[in-house]
Amino acid sequence: MxxxxxxxxxxxxxxxxxxxxxxxxxxxxxxxxxxxxxxxxxxxxxxxxxxxxxxxxxxxxxxxxxxxxxxxxxxxxxxxxxxxxxxxxxxxxxxxxxxxxxxxxxxxxxxxxxxxxxxxxxxxSPAMEAWIAVLSGAALVSADAYRSTPGAGGYTVEERYALRPDGIYEWVKETQVTVGAGGLSASRTGREHAVGSWDVVDVSGRPALRLDDANGNRRVLALDRRGPDVLLDGVRFALGRLRS
CATH class of the missing domain: 2.60.120 (Jelly Rolls)
Structure with a gap:
């Protein structure tokens, strides 16, 4: 871009x-x-x-x-x-x-x-400019946790986006699955990571976040707001700022 x-x-x-x-x-x-x-x-x-x-x-x-x-x-x-x-x-x-x-x-x-x-x-567009101002230097964090019945285990998923003002982003997704039975439990963790460039683009007349990673993969996520939070393809992320 x-x-x-x-x-x-x-x-x-x-x-x-x-x-x-x-x-x-x-x-x-x-x-x-x-x-x-x-x-x-x-x-x-x-x-x-x-x-x-x-x-x-x-x-x-x-x-x-x-x-x-x-x-x-x-x-x-x-x-x-x-x-x-x-x-x-x-x-x-x-x-x-x-x-x-x-x-x-x-x-x-x-x-x-x-x-x-x-x-x-x-x-x-003015709408794209407004989103660029919101996302430049933003730290987005989404946490989705689920727990089944006590002692039976569950899982947690957390995604984080760091959107630097120079157009570079870092994405991390961490998961932990815990299984419990008979008083014993076991857990497994996973981590996905990507870096690349980000931008705000127009998709069918609406702003969207475009992410191009270092391996040539592209994701385009619809942008919206819900109160103070940002929605990426309908998933809620808490909006913070990157530390300088």
């Missing part, structure tokens, strides 16, 4: 993509740098005819790219025959994504590559 905080922009791209900056523009694309997109705010000077907004509305309706309202605008400039465009749905601000083509790709191939890159671009 790549971020441009000043644009409130998210780029949910594969690991081989990267982000760089130059004065007034961000450069997004494969890390080999042979082609990609330059990302910037739309400016009236970009459209002397004054109809950039209406062009965007028309092309986004006729030829949307991805699921986030992006499109490609055709131009009469032979040096830059097309640009990408996307609008923040919460602020209505329009952003342009201009192709760079150091690989000298033919225009049809460059269009295909830029359409693929456009499909990764979205924005941080």
């Amino acid at each position: 790549l971020r441009i905080p000043e644009f409130r922009m998210l780029i949910d791209a594969p690991a081989e993509c990267g982000l760089a900056s130059a004065p007034g523009v961000y450069l997004f694309g494969p890390v080999h740098g042979q082609f990609g997109l330059g990302v910037t705010r739309a400016d009236p000077a970009d459209d002397p005819a004054g109809d950039l907004a209406s062009q965007y509305e028309l092309m986004a309706a006729l030829g949307p790219v991805g699921a986030n309202g992006a499109t490609i605008l055709n131009r009469r400039d032979p040096a830059v025959p097309f640009i990408g465009a996307i609008r923040n749905p919460d602020t209505a601000e329009l952003f342009l994504l201009a192709p760079f083509n150091h690989a000298r790709l033919a225009e049809p191939e460059l269009r295909r590559e830029c359409a693929r890159l456009l499909g990764y671009v979205s924005f941080v």
Whole structure:
């Protein structure tokens, strides 16, 4: 996940993509740098005819790219025959994504590559921002304990999430099962552990916690609140803060 905080922009791209900056523009694309997109705010000077907004509305309706309202605008400039465009749905601000083509790709191939890159671009909604503020630096602890009849044993399960402000998380799940019979008892313990990166993403219009561990596994957990607690896929976690 790549971020441009000043644009409130998210780029949910594969690991081989990267982000760089130059004065007034961000450069997004494969890390080999042979082609990609330059990302910037739309400016009236970009459209002397004054109809950039209406062009965007028309092309986004006729030829949307991805699921986030992006499109490609055709131009009469032979040096830059097309640009990408996307609008923040919460602020209505329009952003342009201009192709760079150091690989000298033919225009049809460059269009295909830029359409693929456009499909990764979205924005941080106010609800997502609110959850990022809640979860950044959070320590989440869930305890689920069960006991059967006295002397018969039972089990305990505890999960812990440490969500660091730098986007790294640690997850620990510990279990203990105790079996009792005839005055004797035995217990068995288990421990699962994972580290990786966390982020808040949009799933069907609602924020969710996404966890990508170091082994390439992904979990996406629905977010909700119940009083002071956080619900992850409906499971209640007490919300605390990590020690600095």
